[in-house]
Amino acid sequence: MEDAVFKKFISDNWPIYTHIFGGNEASPWLRARPKLSGDVGTLPYLYIAGQMKYSMIPDGFYIKFHNQGEYCDLIIIECCQTIQNFQQKRGKYAPSMIATLAHIPGQWMKQSAGSGVSRFNIMGLDEIDAETFACPVRATNILYVLPDVLYGELRESCVPHHFEYFMSDENFRSPSRNDVKEFLRRLDIWSRFFA
Secondary structure (H helix, E strand, O other): OOHHHHHHHHHHHOOOEEOOOOOOOOOOEEEEEOOOOOOOOOOOEEEEOOOOOOOEOOOEEEEEEEOOOOEEEEEEEEEOOOHHHHHHHHHHOOOOOOOEEEEEEHHHHHOEOOOOOEHHHHOOOOOOOOOEEEEEEEEEEEEEEEOHHHHHHHHHHOOOOOOEEEEEHHHHOOOOOHHHHHHHHOOOHHHHOOO
């Protein structure tokens, strides 16, 4: 699936806010990319502390805020067509001791997320009057979506890091299937706890 087709598929078929990834909190996961048709201005993006010039813009990502936006968790979705593309995207998210921040435009948070309700309200956050805010990222899980052949090759030869998940194009196109839902629930950090 080409990047543009992939992003359109997420826009048209994946929820804007959801509990599909699991978790034991009341606030849902909020889709930050790709943009909604009504979004204006800058969308959220990621950067390493002190290096805003070198931002990371995933193909898709969901964000969940905690403690009134004190920190957040991310689920990043990357479409990889070739092994080189996979390696390049994988390198962006290699584990490090460097602090990652989510750049959140205030205007984006005030806009409706397709329901007539602002993103602040959907996430249960108090509305702040700031042009932007930087939210420290506590945990990141990454879902790589791969063509079926590449998926099969990596399944035989790749050892995933603890934050990496893999899915074929075919399965990604069926987010409402029960086995796909069960797999997606593993992406929330709470899934690492028994109960």
